[in-house]
Amino acid sequence: MALRARLLPAFRLLYRAPRHSPAPVAKSSRRRRTPRQAMIACASGVAVYLILHAAMVGLFRSGTMLGDPVFDRRAAGLEKRLKKYATPDGKCIVLFGTSRMQCGMMGDVIEEELRDKAGVNAVVFNFSRPGTGPVAYHLQLRRLLERGIKPEHVVVEVFLPLLQRTPEGPLFESKVLASFRLRRNECELAERYGIDADVLHRDRKAVETNPWQNLREPIFERLDPRLLPDGAVLKYCRLFDRTGGNPVDFSEQWLPRIVECNAVADQHYRGMLSGSGIAPEARRALEEFVALCAEHRIGVTLVAMPENATFRGMYPAENRLAVRQLMDHLCRIAPAHVVDAESWLDDERYIDGHHLFRAGAERFTRRLCEDHLIPALTAGSGNTQ
Amino acid sequence: MFFNSQNYLIFFTIVFVLYWSLRSQSARIWLLLAASFTFYAFWSQQLALLVAGTTLMDYLLARGMDSARSQRVRRLLLGTSLMVNLGLLVYFKYANFFIDALKESLRAAGGTSSIPYLEVIIPFGISFYTFEAISYAIDVYKRRIAAERSLPRFMLFILFFPHLVAGPIVRAGDFLRQAARPKRFSWLRFQLGVEYFLFGLFKKMAIADNMAVYSDPIFADGADLATMSTTTVWVGVFAFAIRIFCDFSGYTDMALGSAHMLGYKLTINFRMPYLSRNIAEFWRRWHISLSSWLRDYLFIPLGGSRGGHLLVARNLMITMTLGGLWHGANWSFIVWGVLHGSLLVIHRLFRAFCEPRTRLTALLDTWVGHLLRMMLTFMAVTLCWVFFQPSLARSLAVFDRLATPLAYSRTDAMTMFIYMAFLFALGHLIGSWSRYRELLARMPSPVVGGAYAVLLIASLLLAPAASKTFIYFQF
Numbered sequence: 001m002a003l004r005a006r007l008l009p010a011f012r013l014l015y016r017a018p019r020h021s022p023a024p025v026a027k028s029s030r031r032r033r034t035p036r037q038a039m040i041a042c043a044s045g046v047a048v049y050l051i052l053h054a055a056m057v058g059l060f061r062s063g064t065m066l067g068d069p070v071f072d073r074r075a076a077g078l079e080k081r082l083k084k085y086a087t088p089d090g091k092c093i094v095l096f097g098t099s100r101m102q103c104g105m106m107g108d109v110i111e112e113e114l115r116d117k118a119g120v121n122a123v124v125f126n127f128s129r130p131g132t133g134p135v136a137y138h139l140q141l142r143r144l145l146e147r148g149i150k151p152e153h154v155v156v157e158v159f160l161p162l163l164q165r166t167p168e169g170p171l172f173e174s175k176v177l178a179s180f181r182l183r184r185n186e187c188e189l190a191e192r193y194g195i196d197a198d199v200l201h202r203d204r205k206a207v208e209t210n211p212w213q214n215l216r217e218p219i220f221e222r223l224d225p226r227l228l229p230d231g232a233v234l235k236y237c238r239l240f241d242r243t244g245g246n247p248v249d250f251s252e253q254w255l256p257r258i259v260e261c262n263a264v265a266d267q268h269y270r271g272m273l274s275g276s277g278i279a280p281e282a283r284r285a286l287e288e289f290v291a292l293c294a295e296h297r298i299g300v301t302l303v304a305m306p307e308n309a310t311f312r313g314m315y316p317a318e319n320r321l322a323v324r325q326l327m328d329h330l331c332r333i334a335p336a337h338v339v340d341a342e343s344w345l346d347d348e349r350y351i352d353g354h355h356l357f358r359a360g361a362e363r364f365t366r367r368l369c370e371d372h373l374i375p376a377l378t379a380g381s382g383n384t385q
Numbered sequence: 386m387f388f389n390s391q392n393y394l395i396f397f398t399i400v401f402v403l404y405w406s407l408r409s410q411s412a413r414i415w416l417l418l419a420a421s422f423t424f425y426a427f428w429s430q431q432l433a434l435l436v437a438g439t440t441l442m443d444y445l446l447a448r449g450m451d452s453a454r455s456q457r458v459r460r461l462l463l464g465t466s467l468m469v470n471l472g473l474l475v476y477f478k479y480a481n482f483f484i485d486a487l488k489e490s491l492r493a494a495g496g497t498s499s500i501p502y503l504e505v506i507i508p509f510g511i512s513f514y515t516f517e518a519i520s521y522a523i524d525v526y527k528r529r530i531a532a533e534r535s536l537p538r539f540m541l542f543i544l545f546f547p548h549l550v551a552g553p554i555v556r557a558g559d560f561l562r563q564a565a566r567p568k569r570f571s572w573l574r575f576q577l578g579v580e581y582f583l584f585g586l587f588k589k590m591a592i593a594d595n596m597a598v599y600s601d602p603i604f605a606d607g608a609d610l611a612t613m614s615t616t617t618v619w620v621g622v623f624a625f626a627i628r629i630f631c632d633f634s635g636y637t638d639m640a641l642g643s644a645h646m647l648g649y650k651l652t653i654n655f656r657m658p659y660l661s662r663n664i665a666e667f668w669r670r671w672h673i674s675l676s677s678w679l680r681d682y683l684f685i686p687l688g689g690s691r692g693g694h695l696l697v698a699r700n701l702m703i704t705m706t707l708g709g710l711w712h713g714a715n716w717s718f719i720v721w722g723v724l725h726g727s728l729l730v731i732h733r734l735f736r737a738f739c740e741p742r743t744r745l746t747a748l749l750d751t752w753v754g755h756l757l758r759m760m761l762t763f764m765a766v767t768l769c770w771v772f773f774q775p776s777l778a779r780s781l782a783v784f785d786r787l788a789t790p791l792a793y794s795r796t797d798a799m800t801m802f803i804y805m806a807f808l809f810a811l812g813h814l815i816g817s818w819s820r821y822r823e824l825l826a827r828m829p830s831p832v833v834g835g836a837y838a839v840l841l842i843a844s845l846l847l848a849p850a851a852s853k854t855f856i857y858f859q860f
Contacts, residue, residue, distance in 0.1 A: 038575065041833040044833075045579070045836075045837035052842060212842050213846070213848065
């Protein structure tokens with residue numbers, strides 16, 4: 001009782017009724033603004049908006065900050081790693097490809113394999129991005145060279161749908177090139193490969209009219225990519241590990257989704273894989289990419305990524321042959337290695353028939369190193385299919 | 386033409402400039418009338434004519450009521466006005482619902498029916514302007530107000546574009562007094578309008594539209610709830626509660642802002658409703674113009690709070706069920722209304738239970754008590770929102786899913802939800818802080834202006850690529 005008597009006042013003090021219940025209406029202020037203050041507030045609001053708008057457009061035009069943050073972050077990541085790990089006799093290896101290569105090839109595994117099995121000290125970075133093809137590879141390599149980064153070797157994915165035209169005309173990858181925020185000289189290059197100039201310039205114009213809505217992607221990519229309201233897959237592709245890749249861990253949660261993912265892949269790619277062959281612009285883009293590598297004495301490995309049996313079954317024989325012939329043709333332009341890894345792995349390694357889980361990615365990467373990259377980096381060029 | 390579209394910005398700027406460049410008050414009224422008609426005609430010219438036609442009829446009937454000496458004639462005129470207004474509402478909004486219900490009943494009884502469904506387009510805002518017209522007719526009949534003599538002013542009362550499509554439901558007495566008064570441009574009022582508009586824009590574009598990303602997949606037709614984790618479904622339900630508030634109050638704020646910039650003050654519709662400590666308080670803070678309309682023109686005429694518990698419960702249930710039906714011609718809205726009616730009855734009984742128990746009342750009046758009551762009210766309201774959907778089957782499925790945890794769980798990106806929910810809660814707290822307006826008034830004007838610019842930029846930046854229509858536009 002005594003304890004209760006002692007505690008009760010404290011309890012009452014702690015949980016006493018609020019002196020003012022939450023007011024339903026904000027009380028009117030005693031101090032009111034004058035009309036002059038109101039006018040200044042409105043005018044300064046317009047002025048601040050216009051200044052910020054102009055600053056944003058200026059930043060965009062300069063191409064320094066809001067150009068292509070995904071590339072910038074990756075390039076910065078590579079520079080940092082080169083500074084930290086590169087040795088005078090070391091190699092810089094850059095990977096270009098689609099989302100398949102982003103989750104299917106592991107930079108840290110390549111580094112480990114080269115170090116342990118060939119004594120080569122390498123810094124590897126994955127520049128793969130979903131939906132990209134030869135024009136994007138070409139642009140990214142140019143950007144790297146402009147930044148003063150010259151890789152010793154590049155590994156390039158060759159994937160038929162990304163070498164094709166869309167039903168509307170231009171190459172499939174033209175859909176994603178807007179996110180690259182091309183500079184004027186890059187627009188000219190893209191136009192040479194049939195990318196619609198109108199689309200590229202319309203995009204610039206839209207940015208200049210309403211930078212906030214049109215640059216939200218690059219802004220959020222800098223602030224926090226998780227804020228981007230796109231689908232989970234795209235978000236996942238924007239995030240990458242220290243070597244630029246993004247391997248996917250398998251868990252029980254994936255089981256019910258794998259069937260769904262396979263169905264989506266079937267729906268999305270069946271038509272493309274069985275459709276028309278390689279577009280001339282894509283062929284030219286790859287030729288010029290390989291030639292650029294040769295000019296800068298950069299070694300090239302062309303890879304057809306692993307796919308499961310169902311996915312491989314979607315290719316008609318002539319399309320498969322056309323891809324094969326293109327790769328061989330590229331080897332004749334400049335010294336390059338061709339790797340046909342399509343049937344390297346068993347079918348349960350895949351998320352959707354052509355995107356690998358981490359275990360599959362690791363296995364594929366180790367074999368690629370052992371069979372192809374180590375010989376290529378230690379012995380020079382040659383077709384090592 | 387939505388308030389958050391570029392078209393509306395252009396439209397409003399033209400109207401604003403023309404409005405304040407005119408000197409005569411009657412010319413301004415005509416301009417606003419023309420602008421309102423154009424605003425409505427953007428959706429449908431025929432329906433704009435229909436709205437104008439019924440408004441003209443209401444004007445004439447009210448004039449007749451005002452001048453008639455015989456009570457019988459006045460009653461007849463009121464009856465005609467109510468019949469036409471409610472008849473049109475029922476025809477456009479509820480006819481197919483009733484036909485459907487009839488067909489279902491016949492089918493259940495083993496019969497068949499060949500009654501065809503009506504092919505009608507529901508006029509935008511019909512529920513809102515019908516209630517305005519009804520309240521006007523009743524007020525004139527009860528001689529609370531005199532019938533408006535000026536046709537353009539009366540038409541503006543119904544057609545004024547900021548409140549035409551989704552309220553707030555204005556009362557003739559409030560609006561017509563303002564319309565009759567000559568107006569002078571005021572920077573203070575303009576600033577207030579800008580402030581309202583920008584807050585509304587932010588609520589709609591940044592919060593409501595982002596919350597839709599989480600709530601839409603839960604309530605969308607054909608969405609497979611079995612593949613969603615329980616967390617995802619709960620998040621979707623909470624997101625809907627936040628979304629509906631920000632969507633509707635955002636719209637109302639933009640309407641209030643537009644009206645203020647043109648020199649009119651519309652009724653406040655929301656007062657931090659999610660901070661309510663009981664359901665009765667919630668209805669005093671949520672969609673105030675509708676709840677006060679239902680109170681004045683339905684609940685009180687039914688007997689209001691007079692009489693025993695049973696009678697009051699009956700009145701509450703009728704009012705809330707009809708309030709639910711007002712929102713949409715669907716069983717789910719009726720269930721929503723019934724649920725709210727039941728909650729109000731329970732609250733009333735609980736209050737009566739607490740009254741003689743002073744210790745319990747004191748406990749409920751502590752900080753902890755307030756907090757718990759707020760949380761309980763918010764939870765109850767949030768769960769009721771599950772039925773605020775066009776499909777009862779879907780609502781029941783969501784409800785079922787909320788109570789059935791699944792082993793399989795898919796982690797969806799929650800970052801935006803967390804940020805926006807935090808902003809929403811912060812907004813509610815700041816809004817309920819009585820001194821924030823005073824603090825705002827003390828800020829240097831350029832800082833206030835800068836904050837406006839930042840608010841606009843944040844709205845544009847945070848809005849998802851695909852904007853959503855306002856939820857209340859369908860009513």
